[in-house]
Amino acid sequence: xxxxxxxxxxxxxxxxxxxxxxxxxxxxxxxxxxxxxxxxxxxxxxxxxxxxxxxxxxxxxxxxxxxxxxxx
Amino acid sequence: xxxxxxxxxxxxxxxxxxxxxxxxxxxxxxxxxxxxxxxxxxxxxxxxxxxxxxxxxxxxxxxxxxxxxxxxxxxxxxxxxxxxxxxxxxxxxxxxxxxxxxxxxxxxxxxxxxxxxxxxxxxxxxxxxxxxxxxxxxxxxxxxxxxxxxxxxxxxxxxxxxxxxxxxxxxxxxxxxxxxxxxxxxxxxxxxxxxxxxxxxxxxxxxxxxxxxxxxxxxxxxxxxxxxxxxxxxxxxxxxxxxxxxxxxxxxxxxxxxxxxxxxxxxxxxxxxxxxxxxxxxxxxxxxxxxxxxxxxxxxxxxxxxxxxxxxxxxxxxxxxxxxxxxxxxxxxxxxxxxxxxxxxxxxxxxxxxxxxxxxxxxxxxxxxxxxxxxxx
Ligand code: SF4
Numbered sequence: 001x002x003x004x005x006x007x008x009x010x011x012x013x014x015x016x017x018x019x020x021x022x023x024x025x026x027x028x029x030x031x032x033x034x035x036x037x038x039x040x041x042x043x044x045x046x047x048x049x050x051x052x053x054x055x056x057x058x059x060x061x062x063x064x065x066x067x068x069x070x071x072x
Numbered sequence: 073x074x075x076x077x078x079x080x081x082x083x084x085x086x087x088x089x090x091x092x093x094x095x096x097x098x099x100x101x102x103x104x105x106x107x108x109x110x111x112x113x114x115x116x117x118x119x120x121x122x123x124x125x126x127x128x129x130x131x132x133x134x135x136x137x138x139x140x141x142x143x144x145x146x147x148x149x150x151x152x153x154x155x156x157x158x159x160x161x162x163x164x165x166x167x168x169x170x171x172x173x174x175x176x177x178x179x180x181x182x183x184x185x186x187x188x189x190x191x192x193x194x195x196x197x198x199x200x201x202x203x204x205x206x207x208x209x210x211x212x213x214x215x216x217x218x219x220x221x222x223x224x225x226x227x228x229x230x231x232x233x234x235x236x237x238x239x240x241x242x243x244x245x246x247x248x249x250x251x252x253x254x255x256x257x258x259x260x261x262x263x264x265x266x267x268x269x270x271x272x273x274x275x276x277x278x279x280x281x282x283x284x285x286x287x288x289x290x291x292x293x294x295x296x297x298x299x300x301x302x303x304x305x306x307x308x309x310x311x312x313x314x315x316x317x318x319x320x321x322x323x324x325x326x327x328x329x330x331x332x333x334x335x336x337x338x339x340x341x342x343x344x345x346x347x348x349x350x351x352x353x354x355x356x357x358x359x360x361x362x363x364x365x366x367x368x369x370x371x372x373x374x375x376x377x378x379x380x381x382x383x384x385x386x387x388x389x390x391x392x393x394x395x396x397x398x399x400x401x402x403x404x405x406x407x408x409x410x411x412x413x414x415x416x417x418x419x420x421x422x423x424x425x426x427x428x429x430x431x432x433x434x435x436x437x438x439x440x441x442x443x444x445x446x447x448x449x
Pocket of ligand 1 (some may be wrong): 404414429433
């Protein structure tokens with residue numbers, strides 16, 4: 001029950017957003033997320049948006065992981 | 073979805089795994105004088121993860137079977153369903169028997185065994201037990217059934233607590249008087265501290281729970297790492313996240329240093345979620361909590377602020393803590409502390425199976441015994 005899954009924000013309403021999880025779309029509470037924009041990816045748990053997924057940090061982390069692999 | 077799926081990349085994961093396996097043959101890098109040094113570094117290295125989703129991901133990808141024998145992966149008390157005490161289920165069952173009470177719960181809780189029955193058994197007998205995906209659904213339930221009391225089974229760690237606090241806030245705003253909750257909320261840092269101090273367990277490193285850290289930030293884990301000289305990483309949940317977490321910890325062991333590294337920066341900020349933390353602080357204060365098979369641990373739970381005690385179902389219905397009955401051979405407590413593997417429990421696969429669970433670790437998809445059964449049988 002502690003699973004949180006990423007989804008893409010399709011529509012934004014007052015304190016809520018419609019989020020696309022690939023197979024399903026769901027309306028979730030987004031009160032805790034600041035500056036939410038359409039097309040943002042957010043992490044959703046038990047019906048609320050926990051946080052935005054930071055694309056720049058994601059790409060930086062992937063770079064670090066790739067560098068680890070290259071440096072055999 | 074590009075960068076999200078990249079963390080599942082099997083080729084990259086495989087290459088990183090091969091590199092992990094080669095680490096032992098590399099001479100230790102002792103040049104770096106700025107990192108704090110580990111004084112005692114054991115031969116075998118026990119790495120514990122304390123999040124049910126990490127447990128599930130490790131078993132699902134078979135990562136536990138790919139590592140060298142000196143690396144021992146242990147699953148800790150990170151699944152909220154597994155750590156729920158039998159007495160809590162008994163109290164929920166007592167509430168379900170009351171007239172005009174509707175129990176609302178996360179689906180995973182239904183099959184957790186109580187002393188005599190589970191909530192699923194009670195539902196089969198006609199008690200009104202409703203599964204919800206989010207506690208926020210209780211607001212609509214309370215409006216739809218104004219003559220009933222909705223009791224939500226409020227279990228979970230720091231990741232779930234904010235949405236429970238949001239639900240309470242919403243109930244106040246809507247002046248709902250027919251919603252209450254049976255609380256068993258838990259917090260992770262002191263539970264980890266207890267595990268570190270429990271010398272029978274011997275944990276050498278932690279994979280910290282990424283989604284708990286998204287709420288509470290990195291500092292509580294850094295403090296633990298610094299205080300007890302235990303290497304830690306905060307990690308995500310895809311295979312690349314987990315293999316890089318294990319790689320980093322083995323590297324720390326190899327080069328003999330400790331610290332807490334955040335490998336999940338795309339989600340975890342150093343300060344966590346300030347909004348979620350203030351919401352939690354508005355509604356709750358620290359308290360002791362009872363952990364299945366482990367006992368009551370100080371500072372590992374949350375209790376309602378006195379001003380909100382009308383939401384406390386235990387008070388509202390005058391419940392007393394029942395004397396719970398647990399199967400004498402159940403080893404959930406030892407499994408949850410990483411002391412025993414599921415296979416060492418006498419009940420495992422014989423009396424205790426996913427279709428007939430005796431202990432809570434066999435119920436949830438994040439439970440250690442359930443995952444062991446699913447991927448090792
Ligand atoms: S096999 Fe069943 S009883 Fe034994 S530890 Fe696992 S869940 Fe508990």
